[in-house]
Amino acid sequence: MARKGPESTRSAQLLAWYDANARVLPWRARPGETADPYRVWLSEIMLQQTTVQAVKAYFEKFVALWPTVSDLAAAPLDDVLKAWAGLGYYARARNLHACAKQVVMRFGGQFPEGEEALRGLPGIGPYTAGAIAAIAFGGRHAAVDGNVERVISRIHAIETPLPDSKPEIRERAQALVPEARAGDFAQAMMDLGATICTPRDPNCLICPWAEHCRGRITGLAPSLPRKKPKKQVPTRRGVAFWIERADGAVLLRRRPEKGLLGGMMEVPSTVWSEAVTKPEAQAPLSAEWRKLPGLVEHTFTHFHFELTVWMAETITDGELRDDGDYRWTKREDIDGEALPTVMRKVVAHVLKD
DNA sequence: CACTCGTGGTA
């Protein structure tokens, strides 16, 4: 048998560090426990571009509501969207539900073990496929997320900016994955990135890889990985229409399946653009409008948003101008609706007066 | 490949 290379030495060092420092997380199997692929998958979807802290409560809620993938697959999509409301990136919730149904229909309720098969399921991309294959099934796969990109960029002092450096990073990450304990190794890499090899001010003094980290040795570590500059975000504006019926119910509308906040509920609003012209012509119905003072502000990933609120009361509900997916919701039921955060801000803005 | 797609925390 060939002598083991430097990669296996480094893998062993990191696993030893992990055994002593692993974080305890709700979705993570304790030492000796068998990983539950459903919990691994659910957590990985929720953790996409989302902090551990934000995910914890949602993860607990989901496993309480739906303990198995079959339970989740059997739930109405709207219930899933309601439970996901506030977590963001709502395409994940729709793909989560679609994926659960496929796992039941195509795989008898058991997640496939292969990275390739996992990659073909909705919402599972290169990172998540590798993570599930390694963590849930022990396959020798790298799970290359933002943490791993940072760690690998630093130990090899890769100065090529992202995303151009992705192929090299993936290659170097895969070379480090040990024959055994690939799942622990994947989680160790992420723990290292989250607790020591942090974006700002990395703590190289206690890093298990400090000795041979090219980034630390050259002094480049804190400035890595380099990234291509991103364009600045524009501002969009709109008007939301808060319409109350005589019995106190409020008019809500479901957004289109695709696009921003797809499938979620909203307080009916105009188009969102730089300048809104003739808001009253875009209202769901004709009414005497009262403009609420103040603004609802919200920042999305790629634009800032300023929403003003117009209010009106109506006697009947048979005068809607279009055949949009409207629903009258009682005031006390609004909190339970699938409202994204920006729309909850609208509700709070109206109710505070 | 560049862009779209949320939210909350931090310096």
Place this chain on the structure above:
DNA sequence: TTACCAAGAGT
């Protein structure tokens, strides 16, 4: 306040 960032995927 602004900017960046966090276990990315889909188009």
